[in-house]
Amino acid sequence: QVELAESGGDxxxxxxxxxxxxxxxxxxxxxxxxxxxxxxxxxxxxxxxxLSTTRGIIDLDDSVKxxxxxxxxxxxNTLYLQMNSLTPDDxxxxxxxxxPTPTCSDRVQFNVWGQGTQVTVSS
Numbered sequence: 775q776v777e778l779a780e781s782g783g784d785x786x787x788x789x790x791x792x793x794x795x796x797x798x799x800x801x802x803x804x805x806x807x808x809x810x811x812x813x814x815x816x817x818x819x820x821x822x823x824x825l826s827t828t829r830g831i832i833d834l835d836d837s838v839k840x841x842x843x844x845x846x847x848x849x850x851n852t853l854y855l856q857m858n859s860l861t862p863d864d865x866x867x868x869x870x871x872x873x874p875t876p877t878c879s880d881r882v883q884f885n886v887w888g889q890g891t892q893v894t895v896s897s
Contacts, residue, residue, distance in 0.1 A: 777802050780870045783891030786860055794855040794891060796870030802886060803827055803851035807878035810844065810855050812866035812893075820866075824878050825853065832878040860895045867892050 782794040798808065807826055813819040823844050824833040831844060841859045846852065853870065868891050871884040 775799060777886050778870045778872060778888035780868065780888045780891040782855075783868060783893045785894040785896065788861055788895055788897050790860050790895070791856070791858045792860065792893060794857070794868055794870075794893075796853040796855070796888060798851045798853065798870075798872065800851055802872045803848075805874070805876055806872040806886065807832070807875050807882070807884075808853050809871045809873075809884060810853075811869045811871055811884075812864075813869070814866040817866075819869075823855070826876060826878050827853075828876060829878075857893070860893075862895050862897050865893060865895050 777799045779797045780794060784792055786792055809824045810822045811819050812822060822835050822838050825831050825844055827846055843856050845854050870888040872886040873882045873884040875882040
């Protein structure tokens with residue numbers, strides 16, 4: 775059973791927008807903390823957004839504030855990442871992840887990962 779599945783990655787021009795989706799299994803969606811990460815070649819993985827499906831956004835990285843937002847669709851167990859004003863620096867593989875804490879405790883590590891979806895932004 776696939777627990778997390780991302781989609782929506784594409785190639786876009788700078789200044790464009792994309793919306794990524796993460797479909798979670800029902801158990802994970804209701805009981806885990808969810809997050810969006812990205813990793814560009816040669817770079818460390820970067821945590822973008824942490825969200826509790828019961829409490830809302832817990833943390834939003836400064837690098838994406840004002841450009842990225844996230845929302846959930848409970849009936850579909852889906853988390854969306856809306857990315858606006860994209861720049862070439864946003865080029866990366868984007869991952870949805872989950873950790874077994876509904877309160878998004880920092881003491882718990884993300885241990886469930888999707889396969890990733892590629893975002894490429896050209897200048």
